[in-house]
Amino acid sequence: MKAISIENISKKYILSHKKKKYQNLKESVSGFFGELFTSKDEEETKEVFWALRNVSFDIEQGDRIGIVGSNGAGKSTLLKILSRITEPTSGQVKVNGRMASLLEVGTGFHPELTGRENIFLNGSILGMKQQEIKGQFDEIVSFAGIEKFLDTPVKRYSSGMYVRLGFAIAAHLEPEILIVDEVLAVGDSEFQKKCLGKMKDVSSSGRTILFVSHNSTAIQGLCNKAAFLQKGNLVKYGEVGEVLHDYMTSISKFQLQQNWETPENAPGNDKVRIKNIEIVPEFINANKNIDVRTPLKINIEFWNMLESAHLNLSIFLYNMTGECVFNVGSQAKTFSKGLITALLEIPANFLNDGSYYISVMIVKDTADPIYFMEDAISFDVADWREGTNWYGKWPGAVRPINISVKTWKVDGLI
Amino acid sequence: MERNEVLIKAGKSALNYWREVWRQRELFWILGKRDVMVRYKQSVLGIAWALIRTLLTTLVMAFAFGKIAKLDQTTSIPYILVVIPGVIIWLFFSQCLLQISYSIVGNGNLVSKVYFPRIIIPFSSFLVGLLDAIIAIIFFFVVCIYYQFSPNWHVIFAPVFLLLTYLGAFGAGLFAATLNVKYRDIGQIIPFVVQFGYFISPVAYSIEEYKTKWWYPIYNLNPVAGTVDGMRWCLLGDFAEFNWQSFIPMLIFVTISVLFSIWFFRKNENSFVDHL
Numbered sequence: 001m002k003a004i005s006i007e008n009i010s011k012k013y014i015l016s017h018k019k020k021k022y023q024n025l026k027e028s029v030s031g032f033f034g035e036l037f038t039s040k041d042e043e044e045t046k047e048v049f050w051a052l053r054n055v056s057f058d059i060e061q062g063d064r065i066g067i068v069g070s071n072g073a074g075k076s077t078l079l080k081i082l083s084r085i086t087e088p089t090s091g092q093v094k095v096n097g098r099m100a101s102l103l104e105v106g107t108g109f110h111p112e113l114t115g116r117e118n119i120f121l122n123g124s125i126l127g128m129k130q131q132e133i134k135g136q137f138d139e140i141v142s143f144a145g146i147e148k149f150l151d152t153p154v155k156r157y158s159s160g161m162y163v164r165l166g167f168a169i170a171a172h173l174e175p176e177i178l179i180v181d182e183v184l185a186v187g188d189s190e191f192q193k194k195c196l197g198k199m200k201d202v203s204s205s206g207r208t209i210l211f212v213s214h215n216s217t218a219i220q221g222l223c224n225k226a227a228f229l230q231k232g233n234l235v236k237y238g239e240v241g242e243v244l245h246d247y248m249t250s251i252s253k254f255q256l257q258q259n260w261e262t263p264e265n266a267p268g269n270d271k272v273r274i275k276n277i278e279i280v281p282e283f284i285n286a287n288k289n290i291d292v293r294t295p296l297k298i299n300i301e302f303w304n305m306l307e308s309a310h311l312n313l314s315i316f317l318y319n320m321t322g323e324c325v326f327n328v329g330s331q332a333k334t335f336s337k338g339l340i341t342a343l344l345e346i347p348a349n350f351l352n353d354g355s356y357y358i359s360v361m362i363v364k365d366t367a368d369p370i371y372f373m374e375d376a377i378s379f380d381v382a383d384w385r386e387g388t389n390w391y392g393k394w395p396g397a398v399r400p401i402n403i404s405v406k407t408w409k410v411d412g413l414i
Numbered sequence: 415m416e417r418n419e420v421l422i423k424a425g426k427s428a429l430n431y432w433r434e435v436w437r438q439r440e441l442f443w444i445l446g447k448r449d450v451m452v453r454y455k456q457s458v459l460g461i462a463w464a465l466i467r468t469l470l471t472t473l474v475m476a477f478a479f480g481k482i483a484k485l486d487q488t489t490s491i492p493y494i495l496v497v498i499p500g501v502i503i504w505l506f507f508s509q510c511l512l513q514i515s516y517s518i519v520g521n522g523n524l525v526s527k528v529y530f531p532r533i534i535i536p537f538s539s540f541l542v543g544l545l546d547a548i549i550a551i552i553f554f555f556v557v558c559i560y561y562q563f564s565p566n567w568h569v570i571f572a573p574v575f576l577l578l579t580y581l582g583a584f585g586a587g588l589f590a591a592t593l594n595v596k597y598r599d600i601g602q603i604i605p606f607v608v609q610f611g612y613f614i615s616p617v618a619y620s621i622e623e624y625k626t627k628w629w630y631p632i633y634n635l636n637p638v639a640g641t642v643d644g645m646r647w648c649l650l651g652d653f654a655e656f657n658w659q660s661f662i663p664m665l666i667f668v669t670i671s672v673l674f675s676i677w678f679f680r681k682n683e684n685s686f687v688d689h690l
Contacts, residue, residue, distance in 0.1 A: 013688070025597040080687070084422060084529040087684040093422040107527045110448060112455045117448075124444040125528055153455070 002096065003177055003208040004059040004082070009091035011052040011077050017045045051077040053232045054091070059210070061097070064203045066219035066240060067212045068247045069229035075212045078229070079103060079181050082210070097176030097208070100126055105166030111155035115146055115165060118154050122169045136172045143194070144168035164191055171198045178202060179210045189392040196222060197389060216244055217383045218391045245288050254379045263303050268371055272362050275301040275339065277376045291382040292353055292399055298344040300360060310334050313342045314361040319354050325397045332366050352399040353383035431680070435531045442534050446541030453542060461549070468550040471501050479618040491653050492561050499645040500617035502550040506576065507583050507638055508608045509543035514587030515604045518595050522690040532683050533676070536588050540580050547576055554649060566651035575644040578668060582637035585671025592679045596689045616642050625659065640664020
């Protein structure tokens, strides 16, 4: 059965471009008269901005849908329409079942009231009856971990406690459809782990979840389907793996290969000219994205115009902050004139997730750089997690998970 | 748990709206209770403030209008007894008006993040004022005992006039609240109106001898005039006549303003989020 049926939803905003941002009563009234007499120069320009355009898709009961898109794609607007915070300009949505949305944690919390009072207030605002809240009260308190602070005003809570309490209340709402908007963006990793765990529980009991996040790993872990929005349009809706692939492709700037046919238009100088630089990922298991498990081959071909030169190649790998992750070089060999090939193999499970670019230097006599090509190719490495419920950013320039840490027990010591 | 299908589309669905208001009626109490609790948190005197406010207003008025302006010569019963019903109504009306007109903007964080029928917000913001009014009425009875004055059976109508006062404040306040979301000037105008409204309402004085003047009917368009006169009739028994001339206009004003402002509110409700 369809839980939510979205049909051709559009939302339009009218942006006016005037000097003054505020509109007050006087301006409106005088503007009305002014329009009768005004000359063209004084007219304000109005721009129509479509936050959403003809978005349609259906959600079955029990689906877990991830909604992805860059900032400004219309994700939050769609959630607001579903939550009935704002009206669509056209189109309609049919919703079957009780729906609760968590657009912000701690909605309605009043800083002067205690934790206990706020639980009843927030729960009621979110749609729970007083009886229901009483029934779930103890569970909410233990999930949030604030037993000691129940009777202190919420303004005294740390931000972590605040957010845990807000989520705890929402998590116990027991609606048929739960809408969650980027609440994982706040809170520490422990909290995020709890949230995702709870959402998994909620979904395994047959409830429908709509989840907006920028954290693709979390979406991959939790959702079965995804919707990709871009500039108000629904670009793709379907299996989470496919949609995420399209999403990642669209946001990554990459250049996986550059090549030139003839030395004349190739980059270089009178000594060497680059013919081809490419990165070839060895995809495993029909995976289409480069992720941390993908071994990478970097092929470089260049023309050597020197008669007999003692050359080696030096390859630099930079991450997006400009830090050099590593610099490796080939053994210097003597080459005669002609086409020379180099191969660098980066093993699987070595690089961390992130964006990288490669620069190449050709060196003569082991100390004399004769050509340097910066930013020759760039690529993204996506994250992949297995066997863990933690979805934070894995630190480190590299992630050599095959270098193992051994642990064992030493007896007899206190 | 209800298994209902909800249809979301552009354009109003009035029938479901009021059903939803009923379904979420608990929220009405919760928000009202919240306002009351918040007001008296971290205050030492707590609810005593309501009493102090009424007492001080009455005393100041009795002094300024009674002694200085010598209005206390015009009444047959102790002047202070004439003043108190006016004070009760006025404080209730002005508090409600102020609270209601600011309610939507003040609860902006709720409006922009959660769905519930928005009209519950202004509806619930009168509980704070009501509490004060009840305490003020008790105060009146205490003063009556002091002056050995006993009100008669008219007293049972006191809640009626309180309700009418509330509706008068609601009618004006709801309209102001809706306007205030888009045009924040209203937030400045209302306190100002309350300030001078105080003087053109028969709070401190009784307007009886001016009934024949030409401007009297216009004066009675002020709903506070009607409710103050009514409250006086309730609490002062035979010493105050039931003034039909102020009662009828007040009823008309209240009915029209409430219906109009509810319509205006509903019309603009869905665009609140875009202006908050």
